[in-house]
Amino acid sequence: MHPTLPLLAVTDFPPLVRDRLTTLQVNLGYRCNQSCLHCHVNAGPTRTEMMDGDTVDLVLDVLRARRIRTLDLTGGAPELNPHFRRLVQAARADGVQVIDRCNLTILSEPGQQGLATFLAAHQVEVIASLPCYSVANVDRQRGEGVFDRSIAGLRELNALGYGEGDNPPSSGLTLNLVYNPQAAVLPPPQGALEADYKRELALHFGIRFNRLYTLTNMPIQRFGSTLVSKGTFQSYLRLLKEAYRPENLGTVMCNSMLSVDRQGDLYDCDFNQMLDLPARLNDRDRPHLRDLLTAEATGESIRVADHCYGCTAGQGSSCGGALDATPTAPDSEPVSMPVSMKFA
Ligand code: SF4
Numbered sequence: 280m281h282p283t284l285p286l287l288a289v290t291d292f293p294p295l296v297r298d299r300l301t302t303l304q305v306n307l308g309y310r311c312n313q314s315c316l317h318c319h320v321n322a323g324p325t326r327t328e329m330m331d332g333d334t335v336d337l338v339l340d341v342l343r344a345r346r347i348r349t350l351d352l353t354g355g356a357p358e359l360n361p362h363f364r365r366l367v368q369a370a371r372a373d374g375v376q377v378i379d380r381c382n383l384t385i386l387s388e389p390g391q392q393g394l395a396t397f398l399a400a401h402q403v404e405v406i407a408s409l410p411c412y413s414v415a416n417v418d419r420q421r422g423e424g425v426f427d428r429s430i431a432g433l434r435e436l437n438a439l440g441y442g443e444g445d446n447p448p449s450s451g452l453t454l455n456l457v458y459n460p461q462a463a464v465l466p467p468p469q470g471a472l473e474a475d476y477k478r479e480l481a482l483h484f485g486i487r488f489n490r491l492y493t494l495t496n497m498p499i500q501r502f503g504s505t506l507v508s509k510g511t512f513q514s515y516l517r518l519l520k521e522a523y524r525p526e527n528l529g530t531v532m533c534n535s536m537l538s539v540d541r542q543g544d545l546y547d548c549d550f551n552q553m554l555d556l557p558a559r560l561n562d563r564d565r566p567h568l569r570d571l572l573t574a575e576a577t578g579e580s581i582r583v584a585d586h587c588y589g590c591t592a593g594q595g596s597s598c599g600g601a602l603d604a605t606p607t608a609p610d611s612e613p614v615s616m617p618v619s620m621k622f623a
């Protein structure tokens with residue numbers, strides 16, 4: 280894989296300072312029941328790296344000490360960490376909102392019986408990736424049979440009350456989907472694409488969900504490396520820079536979150552974790568969760584590089600989707616594409 284940090288490190292991206300810390304995004308490990316071609320952490324069934332029980336305890340201590348309101352769990356498949364349910368239960372008992380970034384097929388994995396019911400019982404918000412529009416596309420990228428199992432997972436969540444009603448739903452069972460472009464273009468306008476997804480998924484499968492999050496592809500890891508191989512890395516970076524909107528700076532996710540790797544080391548966001556750019560905290564080289572027991576992350580400067588333009592281009596992008604869903608993104612994928620997807 281081509282390294283991308285050397286192509287991004289010299290930057291004119293504006294300096295950023297963390298405003299407040301409201302969200303801890305925690306990677307519970309790289310084990311996954313799938314092994315998708317595009318996976319940016321190279322997760323899979325043979326990976327053994329997992330967050331251990333002591334570090335999970337530390338996550339809970341930090342949530343309490345810093346009064347952090349949202350715990351965002353990712354992986355791999357976070358549910359495969361043996362401490363997943365204990366962590367969710369304890370965080371919810373403390374009144375923390377918990378997000379599970381769920382790949383949907385994990386719901387039907389052997390040994391995961393009752394997972395959907397557990398998530399519903401603890402009112403865990405589910406964010407699930409459904410980036411492609413056809414059985415063939417999904418199965419080619421994510422594995423044989425993944426599309427059908429994803430649809431089955433969505434139906435199981437719907438049957439429990441997920442995805443019903445308003446945003447957020449009165450049931451407290453939020454089900455959001457994630458879309459990212461399959462090419463080196465910006466995502467289409469989030470609101471219009473969400474309407475298309477809602478219509479098509481309801482029509483063909485009777486599936487309901489709350490919000491669709493459109494994410495911009497970052498020029499890092501496997502996607503960035505592919506751009507380098509094709510000779511299109513610089514033109515994609517130019518696309519992101521030409522679509523820069525300074526009004527998105529105030530809502531980029533690093534303003535209010537920290538990302539934690541499985542060993543407890545801290546980063547400004549998941550992308551910086553993948554680039555191995557540690558967060559800054561009290562002048563430490565590589566700050567750790569335990570440092571957050573005594574130090575405030577508010578007011579710390581953020582490690583920016585040219586990939587940050589991916590967060591501010593067009594309607595903006597974050598783990599919670601567009602930052603501003605109103606503008607029409609230039610050079611975006613046509614909104615009509617998912618409407619014509621073959622759902623069979
Ligand atoms: S489901 Fe997600 S974490 Fe698992 S291999 Fe696919 S992209 Fe990676």
Ligand code: SF4
Binds near residue numbers: 533583
């Ligand atoms: S890439 Fe990370 S550090 Fe850069 S603006 Fe986006 S969230 Fe912030």
